[in-house]
Amino acid sequence: MRAASGLGRLLHSPFGEAGLKIAESREIISIMNNTPVGDRAGVLVIGPVDRAAPASTDVLLKSIEEFNPNIVRPVLWAHDETEVSSTIRSRCLRRWCPGERLVDEDVMEAARQLVSESLGGHRASVVELLNDRDPRDILVGAAQALHERGIDKETQYLWEGVRAALRFRNPTETEALSAFL
Numbered sequence: 672m673r674a675a676s677g678l679g680r681l682l683h684s685p686f687g688e689a690g691l692k693i694a695e696s697r698e699i700i701s702i703m704n705n706t707p708v709g710d711r712a713g714v715l716v717i718g719p720v721d722r723a724a725p726a727s728t729d730v731l732l733k734s735i736e737e738f739n740p741n742i743v744r745p746v747l748w749a750h751d752e753t754e755v756s757s758t759i760r761s762r763c764l765r766r767w768c769p770g771e772r773l774v775d776e777d778v779m780e781a782a783r784q785l786v787s788e789s790l791g792g793h794r795a796s797v798v799e800l801l802n803d804r805d806p807r808d809i810l811v812g813a814a815q816a817l818h819e820r821g822i823d824k825e826t827q828y829l830w831e832g833v834r835a836a837l838r839f840r841n842p843t844e845t846e847a848l849s850a851f852l
Contacts, residue, residue: 674746674766674768675714675716675746676714678712678714678744678746679711679712679713679714679743679744680707680709680711680712680713680714681713681714681715681716682702682707682713682714682715682743683702683715685716685717685718686698686699686715686716686717686718687717687718687719687720687722687723687727688718688719690722690723690724691717691718691720691722691723691724691727691728692724692727693724693726693727693730695727696727696728696730696731697730699715699717699731699734699745700730700731700734702715702743703715703734703738703743703745704734706742707742707743712740712741712742712743712744713742713743713744714743714744714745714746715743715744715745715746716746716748717731717745717746717747717748718746718747718748718749719748719749719750720747720748720749720755720759721749721750721751721752721754721755722749722750722754725756728755728756728758728759731745731759732758732759732762735747735759735762735763736762747759747763748768751834751838752765774808774809774811774812774815778804778805778808778809778812779812779815779816781800781804781809781812782809782812782813782815782816783812783816783819784800785797785800785801785809785812785813785816785851786813786816786817786820786826786829788800788851789829789851789852790825790826790829794852797848797851797852798848801844801847801848801851806836806842806843806844806846806847807837807841807842809847810833810836810837810842810847810850811837813829813833813850813851814830814833814834814837817829817830817833829850829851832849832850832851833850833851835850836849836850
């Protein structure tokens with residue numbers, strides 16, 4: 672929401688939080704076809720798109736292909752972009768927007784060190800750093816640490832592992848360890 676509100680004035684509360692429905696998609700289209708009042712572009716937040724019914728994203732497709740960014744800007748978001756249809760993804764500018772800091776600074780420091788040790792190939796240090804830590808907290812911290820560092824060729828493989836482990840609602844220590852080794 673914070674990133675979206677920086678693009679313009681929010682025109683409506685977010686759409687699709689319980690899974691985007693066809694009726695919501697039609698309402699989005701209606702809003703996008705009207706010129707908002709004011710001097711700033713309007714913004715619509717839509718998502719999580721990865722949990723939307725396929726028919727509802729099909730309804731949105733033409734609107735997100737042909738919108739005027741000076742009038743309204745749709746901001747689509749997802750927990751996992753690989754679960755969003757390739758047709759929708761191909762029409763979007765992709766950005767990773769981390770939420771509020773979800774872990775404390777001690778966990779963040781351990782996560783930064785863990786990322787560094789993992790990228791350096793220091794397996795024994797990775798195992799030691801993961802010992803007695805909450806797997807979800809350390810994975811969330813690692814995702815934030817990777818974002819701070821920047822996702823590039825060097826970090827892409829680690830990023831994919833962390834992201835895969837975070838798909839589990841309650842990742843185990845083994846799943847967290849496999850992300851870093």
